[in-house]
Amino acid sequence: MIDLYTVPTANGQKVQILLEETGLDYTPHLVDLTAGVHRQAPFLKMNPFGRVPAIVDRGAGDLAVGETLAILMYLAEKGERFLPKDTRGRSEVLQWLSAISANIGPLFRGIFMFTSVVPGKIEPAIGYFRGEAEKAFVMLDRALTDRTWLVGDEYTIADISAYPVAVTSGKNLPQGLTPYPNIARWAERIGARPAVQRGMKLFT
Ligand SMILES: N[C@@H](CCC(=O)N[C@@H](CS)C(=O)NCC(=O)O)C(=O)O
Structure with missing residues (x-):
């Protein structure tokens, strides 16, 4: 478990979707960020940087895994699904996971921090992060031209990682997904999957 x-x-949501897709046995716990649970010692044992999500695999000697990218890799390997076995496919999936976690995701954190956390609404900072996020979505939209999935011919953890960024984080862009028709089509395909629907609705 x-x-x-x-x-x-x-x-x-990325991890919630993958757990539903793999069918691995899991128990979800909602972390109370407002109470600072993620900054306390028990949570820091799972991720020393105090960031959510994290997992503990009880069947693997209470193995804790933090950082979304690492969790997606761990669960895809454990479930033996959604990660290509060939070197090229695997490398392409890793490239997408890195781009989404290290490049695109932090832009939306920037938007969130400067619209909701940092006092004073610093408009140039908000504009910078929104502009960079829009540029990233243009690139993602281009990558999805004439493609069903991000990598090869199969649905992988690259798609699972990018989907919540498109549909949840993307709501923070002034025009949402309207300027990105390829992302919108691809997101609709993913959103039709029952496991994705179950993963997305957890704790909402
Ligand atoms: N690098 C981390 C980032 C995760 C992250 O930013 N988590 C947010 C919630 S989406 C969080 O823990 N926020 C609380 C905080 O930063 O204090 C990952 O990829 O898992």
């Missing part, structure tokens, strides 16, 4: 510590944000 796997304990999942999550919040229903894009990062949490």
Whole structure:
């Protein structure tokens, strides 16, 4: 059994979807960010940077895994699904996971921080992060031209990682997905999957 510590944000939703897709046995726990649970010692044992989501695999000697990218890799390997076996496919999936976690995701954190956390509404900072996020969506939209999935001919953890960023984080862009028809079509296809629907609705 796997304990999942999550919040229903894009990062949490990625892991929630993958757990539903793989059918691995798991128990979800909602982390109370407002109470600072993620900054306390028990949580820091799972992720020393105090970031959600995290998992503990009870069947693997209480193995804790933090950081979304690492969790997606762990669960895809454990479930033996959604990660290509060939070198090229695997490398392409890893490239997408890195781009989404290290490049695109933090742009939306920037938007959130400067619209909702940092006092004073610093408009140039908000404009910068929105502009960079829009540029990233243009690139994602281009990558999805004439493609069903991000990598090869199969639905992988690259798609699972990008989907909540598109549909949840994307709501923070002034025009949502309207300027990105390829992302919108691809997101509709993913959103029709029952496991995705179950993963997305957890704790909402
Ligand atoms: N690098 C981390 C980032 C995760 C992250 O930013 N989590 C947010 C929720 S989506 C969080 O823990 N926020 C609380 C905080 O930063 O204090 C990952 O990829 O898992």
